[in-house]
Amino acid sequence: MAKVNLSIVALGVMLLFFADTWAQNPRKRLAPPKSPKGQCCDDVRSLKVQVANLTSILEELSRKQETDLLKVVRQIMELDQQNRQQEARVTEAESKYSEINNRVEIMQLQTLQSATQTSSDALYDCASLYSKNYKISGEYKLPKDEFLGTPELSVFCDMDTNGGGWTVIQRRKIGLTSFKRDWKQYKGGFGSIRGDFWLGNDHIFRLTRQPSVLRIELEDWVGETRYAEYGFFTVSNELNSYKLFLANYSGNAGDSLRYHNNTNFSTFNKDNDKCVDHCAALRKGGYWYNCCTDSNLNGVFYRYGEHTKNTDGITWYGWHGPNYSLKKVEMKVRPVGFQP
Ligand SMILES: *[C@@H]1O[C@H](CO)[C@@H](O)[C@H](O)[C@H]1NC(C)=O
Ligand SMILES: *[C@@H]1O[C@H](CO)[C@@H](O)[C@H](O)[C@H]1NC(C)=O
Ligand SMILES: *[C@@H]1O[C@H](CO)[C@@H](O)[C@H](O)[C@H]1NC(C)=O
Numbered sequence: 520m521a522k523v524n525l526s527i528v529a530l531g532v533m534l535l536f537f538a539d540t541w542a543q544n545p546r547k548r549l550a551p552p553k554s555p556k557g558q559c560c561d562d563v564r565s566l567k568v569q570v571a572n573l574t575s576i577l578e579e580l581s582r583k584q585e586t587d588l589l590k591v592v593r594q595i596m597e598l599d600q601q602n603r604q605q606e607a608r609v610t611e612a613e614s615k616y617s618e619i620n621n622r623v624e625i626m627q628l629q630t631l632q633s634a635t636q637t638s639s640d641a642l643y644d645c646a647s648l649y650s651k652n653y654k655i656s657g658e659y660k661l662p663k664d665e666f667l668g669t670p671e672l673s674v675f676c677d678m679d680t681n682g683g684g685w686t687v688i689q690r691r692k693i694g695l696t697s698f699k700r701d702w703k704q705y706k707g708g709f710g711s712i713r714g715d716f717w718l719g720n721d722h723i724f725r726l727t728r729q730p731s732v733l734r735i736e737l738e739d740w741v742g743e744t745r746y747a748e749y750g751f752f753t754v755s756n757e758l759n760s761y762k763l764f765l766a767n768y769s770g771n772a773g774d775s776l777r778y779h780n781n782t783n784f785s786t787f788n789k790d791n792d793k794c795v796d797h798c799a800a801l802r803k804g805g806y807w808y809n810c811c812t813d814s815n816l817n818g819v820f821y822r823y824g825e826h827t828k829n830t831d832g833i834t835w836y837g838w839h840g841p842n843y844s845l846k847k848v849e850m851k852v853r854p855v856g857f858q859p
């Protein structure tokens with residue numbers, strides 16, 4: 520529409536030019552013919568008026584387009600905001616529901632425990648809870664155990680995936696919890712057990728003293744999911760810098776933790792990686808950085824729209840490469856040979 524008008528204006532300007540030169544030149548060189556002169560100037564005047572009119576129409580159009588564009592942008596921003604508010608409401612409702620659910624569960628658990636607890640059948644992970652018939656996914660409180668030397672610990676149990684019995688050790692899904700934390704925080708754990716969290720290297724060490732399977736579940740921004748499973752997974756103690764051992768990959772996400780095998784854990788204030796770069800600072804997380812990554816599950820959470828612009832995001836190179844930050848991640852463990 521605007522383009523058509525623009526060419527009409529151009530045509531108008533050209534006509535004006537020709538009309539003008541045609542009108543002026545004869546005056547200088549030849550004797551001006553009487554009648555055409557009056558007619559010509561009338562033509563020029565009317566052309567000028569038309570050009571002015573077209574120009575004003577054009578201006579109005581571009582003004583209208585600008586306000587339309589602004590309106591669309593504003594609408595998109597409003598939709599985005601509504602979306603976020605809804606998401607927050609759902610999360611809140613979800614956590615309230617599971618809180619009530621869990622209170623009941625924990626009460627049952629405590630009753631059961633005071634009746635049956637001995638050191639040999641102490642509950643120390645989600646797999647042992649599952650075998651005691653706790654088959655609902657959610658938060659459980661593992662009791663303190665003097666004999667095993669374990670403190671009381673809140674855990675999230677996935678009792679549904681592939682037979683259940685999984686103790687979740689890491690989750691990214693909401694994106695409000697920073698994972699750029701120091702050694703001490705990675706040691707003890709941080710975040711919210713129903714939201715984003717790291718269970719803590721000491722706890723992961725304790726859980727994986729029994730031969731364990733690691734399962735990693737990933738989701739991208741169009742809702743597609745992939746997983747990677749390691750048939751053997753263990754983490755050393757703090758004295759050995761929480762060094763990672765892995766074996767026997769299976770899955771459809773790619774083997775992007777293999778590169779981190781036999782590597783110490785690093786945080787921004789404890790650089791244990793295998794190169795001159797300071798990987799934990801560069802990738803903004805705590806992880807078993809080699810030199811530096813083939814995955815970075817504790818990287819920066821980037822929202823939809825900005826999730827392909829940075830190399831320090833939540834990455835899994837085997838699936839989406841180095842510049843795609845995933846929307847959701849869960850890491851979970853259970854004993855090798857677990858039978859649902
Ligand atoms: C300008 O154009 C519009 C429609 O093309 C017309 O209605 C209006 O009368 C014109 N104005 C002048 C001053 O020519
Ligand atoms: C890997 O799997 C093979 C075959 O099931 C098994 O023999 C081996 O012990 C496993 N390795 C580890 C470290 O668990
Ligand atoms: C890993 O940590 C151990 C002990 O904490 C240390 O002896 C070893 O040199 C470290 N390895 C690397 C590559 O930093």
Ligand SMILES: *[C@@H]1O[C@H](CO)[C@@H](O)[C@H](O)[C@H]1NC(C)=O
Nearest residue numbers: 764765766767768777780781
């Ligand atoms: C990790 O390293 C160990 C040797 O320390 C090896 O046995 C194991 O197969 C490696 N895991 C993977 C996934 O390559």
Ligand SMILES: *[C@@H]1O[C@H](CO)[C@@H](O)[C@H](O)[C@H]1NC(C)=O
Nearest residue numbers: 827828829830840841842843
């Ligand atoms: C990732 O982003 C960096 C810059 O941020 C760019 O140099 C690199 O080419 C990108 N890689 C891919 C595979 O898109």
